[in-house]
Amino acid sequence: MLNIADTLYAWCREGRPFALATVVQVSGSAPLPPGTALAVDADGTVVGSISGGCVEGAVYELCRQMLQDGGGPARARFGYSDDDAFAVGLTCGGEIDVLVQRVEPARLPHLAAALEEAVRGRPAAVAHVVDGPDELLGRTLTLLGDGSTYDGTMGGENEDRAVVARARALLRAGRTARIDVGGGPDTCRERMSVLVHTHAAPPRMLIFGAVDFAAALSQAGSFLGYRVTVCDARPVFATAARFPHADEVVVDWPHRYLAATETDARTAICVLTHDAKFDIPLLRLALGVPVGYVGAMGSRRTHDDRNQRLREAGVTTAQLARLNSPIGLDLGAHTPEETAISITAEIIAHSHRATGLPLSHGTGPIHHSGPTAPLPDEPSISFRMR
Known part of the structure; x- marks a missing residue:
């Protein structure tokens, strides 16, 4: 979401609700990495991109629906094969998982603070629950500066402590990454995946x-x-x-x-x-x-x-x-x-x-975004909502 921090911060200052669609996982030839976001406000104004154009229309409609219905956060998966991409109006193969949620700025002052830090070029991180128990999905926790202070919650003290430790290390490295926490007696009771968006000083x-x-x-x-x-x-x-x-x-x-x-x-x-x-x-x-x-x-x-x-x-x-x-x-x-x-x-x-070799000399995905899952056997484009 920090790729559109300037607009999101302006909307937060105005108290303007918006729907946020965030890429939380990619595989195959998906063009944009996890953490990339698109947002839509109540007037239909859109900012950002999550696929370089391939599925923007579908995601825009999901965001509009989220604003109208006021439902909780939901996951959507867009999947297709390279062979069938043009048949469904797409320009690349692969899969992207997207988390769509409604954001009420008045309820998340800590998010506005992190967005402001990013806009002003100062270090900040936003830890964002993208998979796990329904009651935690979409929650955010923010770290400012060197990560020594944080605000928001993942649901409890153990959860917060586990996420902050990992997010602080990512903030120091200037890396946006997805982490898995919980499921053990000494951390969170339930396992969850958290996408840590970071904005660090330029390298x-x-x-x-x-x-x-x-x-x-x-x-x-x-x-x-x-x-x-x-x-x-x-x-x-x-x-x-x-x-x-x-x-x-x-x-x-x-x-x-x-x-x-x-x-x-x-x-x-x-x-x-x-x-x-x-x-x-x-x-x-x-x-x-x-x-x-x-x-x-x-x-x-x-x-x-x-x-x-x-x-x-x-x-x-x-x-x-x-x-x-x-x-x-x-x-x-x-x-x-x-x-x-x-x-x-x-x-x-x-x-x-x-x-460093020509892409024409290789095989497999052209975008290096960490381990990737194999493409589905059958051409498809589907939504998985929950």
Whole structure:
């Protein structure tokens, strides 16, 4: 739901009831991940998307029906085969499970608070019961800031404690994910599935080397939602005017800046200097911290020489295995702009544990959204309401 936080927050401030349809599980070639939402208000205004267009009309009608009838939360499954997709007016195969519920803002002030935090760019998480006992379905609990404070309830103290612990970890990682809790004597009495929507600070992209490639890469990184920093020890090159798309430009020795700045498991480090006096101390440090991606620019010869220098500097074989060098995917890139696409394509593939191969060379689902269930044997499109 945080994909449409700005509109939902405005509706909450106005006290305007709305129906919320949330993707809670996907399989096959469903195009949008769990947590994506569509909402409809009493006037019929719609915001968001849950399928990229395939089943929006049907979901819109379910939301309108929910607003008119005032029923409790309900699950709907949209399933179809790739072979029959066009026959029923759909454009892709797979399955999506959707939770549809009526939201009364006056009854959920904690939800409005979380939406406000997301709109203002501050960390927040919403834990949302998407499967389990009927009396708990659709309940929400919110975490703000670093997750140290929360509001709302899953039904009891044990339930809240179990969900908060898991949601807090997801908030720190900036991940939206579905978790299963309960069913044991020390947690919730009844088992339930909870979708944790998170809005964390943007991931960081640290670009070392104030070169033309860095200018293109900073623009591409900004487009992908990274908070981009360009760092170089040479003040004549590291200027804000040369890198208008970077959030900050820092004049410092790269290894010294990296040692003093904050990183996390989502941080991408791109070393573009291919100069040993900068690269070796920087990469020695970068390969020893738990960041998401480390890549270094240079030719094959530069790569071999750099690896030898890093080994001599004490970098282990396991650490060297984390280095993506030469940086980027083989796209035949030549220009800075093409190279930026090559690098960001590798970062995307790395973060999703994808192959980076052409989709035409593979089989199976094209969207990587966690474990997927097999498609049904028979073509169908059905609703499962409860």
